[in-house]
Amino acid sequence: MVAHKDERLHPLSPWKRLLLRPELGSIAGLIVVFLFFAIMAGNTGFLTWLSVRNYLEVAAQLGILAAAVALLMIGGEFDLSVGSMIGIAGTLIAVLIHPDYGHLPLGVAILIALLFAMGVGFFNGWLVLRTGLPSFIVTLAMMFILAGANIGFTKMVTNLTIVSGLGDVVAKSSLAHLFAGSLLGLPASVWWWLGVTIVLSLVLLRTPFGNWVFGAGGDANAARNVGVPVFRVKITLFMLTAIAATVVAAIQTLSIGSANVLNGQGKELEAVAASVIGGCLLTGGYGSVIGASIGSLILGMVQQGIVYTNIDTDWYKVLVGGMILGAVILNNYLRKRSMEVRR
Amino acid sequence: MTPLVELRKVSKFFGPVISLKDIDMKVYPGEVHCLLGDNGAGKSTLIKILSGVHKPSEGQVLFEGQPVVFSSPREALNQGIATVFQDLAMLPLMSITRNFFLGREPRVGPLRLYDGNLAARIAREELLKIGISIRDPDQPVGTLSGGERQSVAIARAVYFGAKVLILDEPTSALGVKEAAVVLRYVVQAKARGLGVIFITHNVHHAWAVGDTFTVLNRGRSYGTFKKEETEREKLLQMMSGGEELEVLAVELELIAKRDPAGAAQLERRIAEELQEPN
Ligand SMILES: Nc1ncnc2c1ncn2[C@@H]1O[C@H](COP(=O)(O)OP(=O)(O)OP(=O)(O)O)[C@@H](O)[C@H]1O
Ligand SMILES: [Mg+2]
Numbered sequence: 001m002v003a004h005k006d007e008r009l010h011p012l013s014p015w016k017r018l019l020l021r022p023e024l025g026s027i028a029g030l031i032v033v034f035l036f037f038a039i040m041a042g043n044t045g046f047l048t049w050l051s052v053r054n055y056l057e058v059a060a061q062l063g064i065l066a067a068a069v070a071l072l073m074i075g076g077e078f079d080l081s082v083g084s085m086i087g088i089a090g091t092l093i094a095v096l097i098h099p100d101y102g103h104l105p106l107g108v109a110i111l112i113a114l115l116f117a118m119g120v121g122f123f124n125g126w127l128v129l130r131t132g133l134p135s136f137i138v139t140l141a142m143m144f145i146l147a148g149a150n151i152g153f154t155k156m157v158t159n160l161t162i163v164s165g166l167g168d169v170v171a172k173s174s175l176a177h178l179f180a181g182s183l184l185g186l187p188a189s190v191w192w193w194l195g196v197t198i199v200l201s202l203v204l205l206r207t208p209f210g211n212w213v214f215g216a217g218g219d220a221n222a223a224r225n226v227g228v229p230v231f232r233v234k235i236t237l238f239m240l241t242a243i244a245a246t247v248v249a250a251i252q253t254l255s256i257g258s259a260n261v262l263n264g265q266g267k268e269l270e271a272v273a274a275s276v277i278g279g280c281l282l283t284g285g286y287g288s289v290i291g292a293s294i295g296s297l298i299l300g301m302v303q304q305g306i307v308y309t310n311i312d313t314d315w316y317k318v319l320v321g322g323m324i325l326g327a328v329i330l331n332n333y334l335r336k337r338s339m340e341v342r343r
Numbered sequence: 344m345t346p347l348v349e350l351r352k353v354s355k356f357f358g359p360v361i362s363l364k365d366i367d368m369k370v371y372p373g374e375v376h377c378l379l380g381d382n383g384a385g386k387s388t389l390i391k392i393l394s395g396v397h398k399p400s401e402g403q404v405l406f407e408g409q410p411v412v413f414s415s416p417r418e419a420l421n422q423g424i425a426t427v428f429q430d431l432a433m434l435p436l437m438s439i440t441r442n443f444f445l446g447r448e449p450r451v452g453p454l455r456l457y458d459g460n461l462a463a464r465i466a467r468e469e470l471l472k473i474g475i476s477i478r479d480p481d482q483p484v485g486t487l488s489g490g491e492r493q494s495v496a497i498a499r500a501v502y503f504g505a506k507v508l509i510l511d512e513p514t515s516a517l518g519v520k521e522a523a524v525v526l527r528y529v530v531q532a533k534a535r536g537l538g539v540i541f542i543t544h545n546v547h548h549a550w551a552v553g554d555t556f557t558v559l560n561r562g563r564s565y566g567t568f569k570k571e572e573t574e575r576e577k578l579l580q581m582m583s584g585g586e587e588l589e590v591l592a593v594e595l596e597l598i599a600k601r602d603p604a605g606a607a608q609l610e611r612r613i614a615e616e617l618q619e620p621n
Contacts, residue, residue, distance in 0.1 A: 206456045207457050222428075223446070225426070281436075
């Protein structure tokens with residue numbers, strides 16, 4: 001009896017502790033993907049600094065978005081409108097600072113785009129919570145509305161589906177460096193990605209709000225019953241996702257010097273893919289911001305890495321699909337194992 | 344002595360459904376008040392009114408003598424009414440510690456961050472107090488047994504200074520040993536001076552720990568009885584709604600005329616089911 005009790009109190013082995021981490025699967029995936037390309041394309045340039053820079057930049061834009069989307073998913077909701085949000089926030093910024101249209105200082109333009117995005121995020125959340133409809137449907141509708149409004153608005157202003165000619169404004173604005181500049185040889189987006197990941201991960205794991213996110217996503221009713229302000233938590237998450245989309249929009253628009261209405265399309269699903277690869281559960285209540293960032297890194301690595309192999313880049317999406325399936329199966333298995341880690 | 348909570352002529356309607364009608368009830372400190380009744384009798388509805396999930400359609404709720412209207416579970420919780428719901432407010436994928444402190448996280452530092460270390464230490468200590476030794480407070484609640492989950496939920500309510508502890512069928516899904524453990528916490532909470540409202544279908548569990556018994560039937564109260572004034576069998580009969588038993592007896596008689604052996608067997612089985620603690 002005494003021995004039995006001692007055995008029970010024995011601390012968990014480091015291996016079992018690791019099993020409890022939701023991002024375990026994505027770390028394994030990252031190693032596999034890296035080794036794959038290092039072997040397949042190690043001597044054709046995959047291991048060069050240029051290649052690293054390339055995939056980091058691709059991963060960064062997705063990662064900023066995925067960190068917020070992961071938080072929203074852990075909170076039990078989806079936002080399929082983030083892709084269109086990137087598009088419309090991008091044109092908004094472009095039109096507002098354009099010498100022929102808005103003439104506004106960049107800071108003001110970004111602030112207006114931010115307020116617009118936060119308004120839409122609030123509306124998304126409010127609608128979902130008021131109607132009780134699945135956020136999947138509500139934000140799917142919003143995705144079409146924003147995409148359509150973006151095309152309509154852009155054509156109305158420019159007669160084209162693109163707002164270009166921002167080069168001079170961007171070059172003159174010092175604020176633009178914050179989004180389109182570089183530091184220590186890495187583009188600003190990579191630093192944004194790093195910052196957003198660290199901050200949101202700390203919010204999730206080290207603040208009471210983060211605990212509420214897990215609770216609201218795991219079982220909104222149970223969470224409400226112990227006093228979690230579920231409504232406020234979810235609205236905040238929707239607004240946060242919209243803010244992340246605006247940051248990505250600013251980075252894209254100011255780096256390229258133009259805004260295309262097609263910008264951001266498909267990003268909503270890529271962000272979900274990155275989150276799921278990173279261990280987020282579609283049903284909410286479980287996941288990791290760091291995992292979602294690793295998921296973004298994997299997707300960026302695959303997208304850029306394939307260029308250095310002799311595989312046709314048209315096959316990129318097949319690889320992504322395979323990775324999502326593999327990751328979900330692996331994560332599912334790991335989570336079941338972690339639930340068997342009994343005392 | 345003023346009761347901790349009191350219901351005066353409380354009714355609750357859901358559209359045309361009368362869930363509760365004219366319920367009077369008083370709960371005193373240091374008392375285990377059992378709420379008995381068949382499925383759908385209105386037990387959960389009643390405690391949801393006390394815990395701030397529903398508002399009463401008619402009547403009044405008094406807390407420590409003052410009329411109150413709770414508009415959310417949080418308000419009731421802040422006053423000291425803690426509820427462990429039938430559908431357990433526990434998130435299986437979250438750690439024991441995080442579940443324990445959900446909605447009332449300890450904070451630390453100028454940024455008022457979540458104090459995970461303190462939370463883990465307190466959770467471990469509080470669970471040890473009630474006899475659960477956990478390897479790791481970071482393990483998911485989903486790895487605990489049903490009885491352990493109930494115990495964690497009760498420990499949480501007691502730790503956060505509940506004056507009234509409401510337990511909705513905490514023993515219904517448990518084996519004999521686990522039920523005994525939960526019943527022990529019920530008595531412990533009572534000894535600490537809490538008023539405990541204990542809902543159960545199992546009259547044996549109620550009889551083991553209860554001081555007073557209120558029996559509901561189809562939304563109405565048969566009244567409140569002190570343990571000295573009543574008997575287990577009387578409660579049992581009220582719970583199952585005496586008339587239904589009579590109907591059953593008539594049916595059995597009819598069957599008996601055709602198949603005496605089969606009827607006797609059926610009768611024995613029903614009698615056993617009604618008597619046996621499960
Ligand atoms: N939100 C609601 N809307 C409509 N009817 C409800 C609602 N909640 C409860 N009811 C009805 O009220 C009645 C009492 O339900 P309640 O859940 O309180 O019973 P109970 O005594 O807890 O039963 P059980 O022992 O099965 O838990 C039932 O007829 C139920 O259908
Ligand atoms: Mg019930």
